[in-house]
Structure formats: structure tokens, C-alpha cells
Amino acid sequence: MRIFISTGEVSGDLQGSLLITALKRQAVVIGLELEIVALGGEKMVEAGAILLGNTSSIGSMGILEGLPYILPTLQVQRQAIASLKQNPPDLVVLIDYMSPNIGIGTYMKRQLPDVPVVYYIAPQEWAWSLSLRRTNRIVGFTDKLLAIFPQEARYFREQGAKVSWVGHPLVDRMxxxxxxxxxxxxxxxxxxxxxxxxxxxxxxxxxxxxxxxxxxxxxxxxxxxxxxxxxxxxxxxxxxxxxxxxxxxxxxxxxxxxxxxxxxxxxxxxxxxxxxxxxxxxxxxxxxxxxxxxxxxxxxxxxxxxxxxxxxxxxxxxxxxxxxxxxxxxxxxxxxxxxxxxxxxxxxxxxxxxxxxxxxxxxxQSLGEIGVCDRAAQEILQMLPQSL
The missing domain is CATH 3.40.50.2000 (Glycogen Phosphorylase B;)
Structure with a gap:
């Protein structure tokens, strides 16, 4: 089974690597062989991903600050979509990285609607959303949202998403x-x-x-x-x-x-x-x-x-x-x-x-119990076509 994971920046690379390790561990338990292709960084490569593009240093906060990264972000997004088109995965996992992942999720919904999309560590719309426009887009293309905060789970559930609260992966990491x-x-x-x-x-x-x-x-x-x-x-x-x-x-x-x-x-x-x-x-x-x-x-x-x-x-x-x-x-x-x-x-x-x-x-108390990454991995593997 082929899983595509998309994330960016240093923190996304860390979270992606923790998830890949858990996915591989849980796949062994159910006798499943996984190939993981990704947008991410070196930590994800170390965990066993095949990198389509390195996004660990493509990122910024702010409007003016983001200008130098528009072109590299678009290039890596196009690269990912071309790969998805040529060799569709069995499942897509999006981790944070809002603008590129909204683009990838929207493409999946339009062009490859039969491939399940899981959003893990969704953009913090629950904390600072200006309107429901982006939230509705995320809910529209996401088959399951894995929330890391209780408030996040509540927010997206109220907007119509299918949500599981798994807890924060740093609980495991530390x-x-x-x-x-x-x-x-x-x-x-x-x-x-x-x-x-x-x-x-x-x-x-x-x-x-x-x-x-x-x-x-x-x-x-x-x-x-x-x-x-x-x-x-x-x-x-x-x-x-x-x-x-x-x-x-x-x-x-x-x-x-x-x-x-x-x-x-x-x-x-x-x-x-x-x-x-x-x-x-x-x-x-x-x-x-x-x-x-x-x-x-x-x-x-x-x-x-x-x-x-x-x-x-x-x-x-x-x-x-x-x-x-x-x-x-x-x-x-x-x-x-x-x-x-x-x-x-x-x-x-x-x-x-x-x-x-x-x-x-x-x-x-709001970060959940130990075993977050394994819970997330189990939820994701259940979404694979052969597991349905």
C-alpha cells in the first residue's frame, strides 16, 4: 500500500517522521507492506520515506515574509500533484502546512475522489479563523480529521468533519x-x-x-x-x-x-x-x-x-x-x-x-495520553481501501 504524506517546515518534518515510524510499526502488526512517499525533510527520510521534495526550509510567518517562498512552494506543490496524477497513492495524509496542503487536498477531491484524504494536525482555524471559508475547504476534501487538541476536535466536528481526537504527538516524543x-x-x-x-x-x-x-x-x-x-x-x-x-x-x-x-x-x-x-x-x-x-x-x-x-x-x-x-x-x-x-x-x-x-x-491534561502516534497510525491504516 502506497501512502503519500505532505508537510513542510522543521516542525512538520518532525511530526511526519514520528507518524511514519508509527505507521510502519502498526503495518507490521496487521501484516501490511507500506511504501511512503512524501513532501518533508531529512527526519522523514530517516524514518523511511521516499522524498519527492524537501520542504523543511520552505516556510514563513506573515504576508511580506512569505513572498520569497511563493515560487518554491508552488513548484513543490506542482511536483507533488504531478506525482499523484502519474502514480496515485492508496491514501493521502496532510500534516499542517496550510496553503500547499489545501491545494493538494482540493486536487485530490476533484481529480482522485476515490483516494481517502486524512488531515492530521490541521491548520489552527479553531484558534484564529477569520471566516469559515478555509475551514469549509478543509472539511470538504478531508475524509477524516485527526485532531491533536480537544478544542480543535470540537471546532471541526461542529463544521461537519469526521473527527477523531488522538492527542498531541509530542506527548510520545518527550x-x-x-x-x-x-x-x-x-x-x-x-x-x-x-x-x-x-x-x-x-x-x-x-x-x-x-x-x-x-x-x-x-x-x-x-x-x-x-x-x-x-x-x-x-x-x-x-x-x-x-x-x-x-x-x-x-x-x-x-x-x-x-x-x-x-x-x-x-x-x-x-x-x-x-x-x-x-x-x-x-x-x-x-x-x-x-x-x-x-x-x-x-x-x-x-x-x-x-x-x-x-x-x-x-x-x-x-x-x-x-x-x-x-x-x-x-x-x-x-x-x-x-x-x-x-x-x-x-x-x-x-x-x-x-x-x-x-x-x-x-x-x-489537554494533550492526551501516551500512544498518540500509534492511535493516529491505526486510524490512518483503517482508511486504506483494503481495510474498509
Whole structure:
């Protein structure tokens, strides 16, 4: 059986790889042989996918920011559709990656209506939809939607989708994270050392808008707390040079690591991070964090005019429970001063830290039980023609 999986960006590649591993595991249980072709990245290749196009670095947030990626996105979408047309799969799985996946899903509905389409980790229309137009398109071409949040399941079910809530895949991923002690031993972090994870970028635009303010804040924190050392796990190897150059420029005591993200997270006393999936990973490992995000001034202005304050929160931990469990600073509020103040309080105020950990525990209840990826894989394999 041939399954086509479509996703993009660093987080999509991670989620795709976790799903592929679970699909292969569940296929063995029912005696099924799978071939998986995909749009994704290196992690999916490692998990056993045949890549039609690498989309892990094609992505951005915002209108102006997205302009350089329009052509590469269209090219990879056309490439995928040509492959689907020439060699139709038995099933299609879409993971996040809204615009390209809506295009692929629409094509499937029109041209290959007999091939089931599953949407896993659907676009966050439940959190910030301006209208039902996109939601209706997603519901229109999706045979089954696998929701990762209860609110998401409720929203899409109310709009007419066939929905199963499977839980969030990061619940599975963080199960094999090392203990704090083991992680600090692996990285060579002394007991008295304060380890702060810096997570400035998984997209190129974030190097421009986020890295300077995060590193400015780090510079001041380092001056206030001499026992601090910063750890920067790379999302993509291509970012190593600009990050290392910035470390030197700001005079930070910082170590850049590749392939040891879980160790850095498990060892950290605090994280200063961009907004994204990574915030949930930190929360699941009980790491207090300060979240920042910035877009171009024009994109922010357009978004405010269109959304008119309809987005309460940006970071996933806050969105899940709809309350500010981690400090987040967006746009004009994303300043080094605000980051420093919030970071120092989380580091030095035990009651603030304890409150964060209690809030993380509440958030965890909305992410489901362990076994998410296997549940998702079982739901997907049941949709294959021979399983009906």
C-alpha cells in the first residue's frame, strides 16, 4: 500500500517522521507492506520515506515574509500533484502546512475522489479563523480529521468533519527524553551552572526579527548572573554560521549543538524561545520559558486590522488552556527589557516558577495520553481501501 504524506517546515518534518515510524510499526502488526512517499525533510527520510521534495526550509510567518517562498512552494506543490496524477497513492495524509496542503487536498477531491484524504494536525482555524471559508475547504476534501487538541476536535466536528481526537504527538516524543541529571552530565553542565536554552529560529526570517532581541537579553542576563551558560540547539544546520557569528558579536558564553535538542531542554533551567511547537516540548519537560515573536511592521498592522484582537495568545501552551501560563511578548512588546524582566523572575522567584509548573500540569491534561502516534497510525491504516 502506497501512502503519500505532505508537510513542510522543521516542525512538520518532525511530526511526519514520528507518524511514519508509527505507521510502519502498526503495518507490521496487521501484516501490511507500506511504501511512503512524501513532501518533508531529512527526519522523514530517516524514518523511511521516499522524498519527492524537501520542504523543511520552505516556510514563513506573515504576508511580506512569505513572498520569497511563493515560487518554491508552488513548484513543490506542482511536483507533488504531478506525482499523484502519474502514480496515485492508496491514501493521502496532510500534516499542517496550510496553503500547499489545501491545494493538494482540493486536487485530490476533484481529480482522485476515490483516494481517502486524512488531515492530521490541521491548520489552527479553531484558534484564529477569520471566516469559515478555509475551514469549509478543509472539511470538504478531508475524509477524516485527526485532531491533536480537544478544542480543535470540537471546532471541526461542529463544521461537519469526521473527527477523531488522538492527542498531541509530542506527548510520545518527550517520553524518552533524559532526566535533568543525565542530560546535564551528557552536556557537561556543572551543578552550580545555570543553563538557559536559546531558541531564536526555525525559519530564516526569525534570524532577522528575533535573534537580535533574544541575544541582547542574553547579554544582560549573563552580566547579571555570571554562572549562566547558554545552549542553542540548531533546528537546521544552515543556521549554524549566522548564529555562531552572533554569539561572538554579543560576547555570549554559548554552545551551539546539533542533534541534542532533548538533552538541552531536559538540562535547562529556563528557555527563551520563539513561538512554536517547541514551546510545548519545553512545557512537557517542565522548563519555564519566555516566548517572543515579531513580524514585519506592515504584516503586523495588516494582521491587527483583519483579526481585530481575535487572537488571545500566540504560544501553544497558552492557546491550549486559553490563559497566560508562559510570558509571551509579541511585536512591539518583544523587547530585550521585557525578556530580561520575565526571565529573571522565572529564574529567581521560586513561587513564580512553581506556578508555571502547576500550570504546565493543567495544560498536559489537554494533550492526551501516551500512544498518540500509534492511535493516529491505526486510524490512518483503517482508511486504506483494503481495510474498509
Amino acid at each position: 517520553q524518552d527524553a533524559p532526566s535533568r541529571e543525565a542530560a546535564r552530565a551528557t552536556l557537561g553542565i556543572a551543578p552550580e551552572e545555570i543553563a538557559i536554552a536559546l531558541l531564536p529560529a526555525s525559519r530564516r526570517q526569525e534570524l532577522k526579527y528575533l535573534l537580535p532581541i533574544i541575544f541582547q537579553a542574553a547579554q544582560t542576563i549573563q552580566a547579571k548572573l555570571p554562572e549562566v551558560r547558554f545552549w542553542i540547539p540548531l533546528s537546521l544546520e544552515v543556521y549554524r554560521q549566522p548564529i555562531e557569528e552572533a554569539i561572538e558579536r554579543y560576547g555570549l558564553r554559548a554552545t551551539v549543538v546539533s542533534g541534542q535538542q532533548k538533552e538541552v531542554f531536559a538540562a535547562a533551567d529556563l528557555a527563551i524561545s520563539k513561538s512554536g511547537t517547541v514551546n510545548l516540548e519545553l512545557a512537557l519537560l517542565n522548563v519555564p520559558q519566555v516566548v517572543v515573536y515579531r513580524l514585519s511592521a506592515l504584516t503586523a498592522w495588516i494582521a491587527r486590522k483583519m483579526l481585530k484582537g481575535s487572537i488571545s495568545f500566540a504560544s501553544p501552551p497558552n492557546l491550549v488552556v486559553m490563559k497566560p501560563i508562559v510570558p509571551e511578548f509579541l511585536q512591539e512588546e518583544a523587547t530585550a527589557e521585557n525578556i530580561i524582566q520575565a526571565a529573571m523572575e522565572l529564574l529567581l522567584n521560586p513561587s513564580r516558577r512553581e506556578q508555571t509548573l502547576a500550570d504546565y500540569e493543567e495544560m498536559r
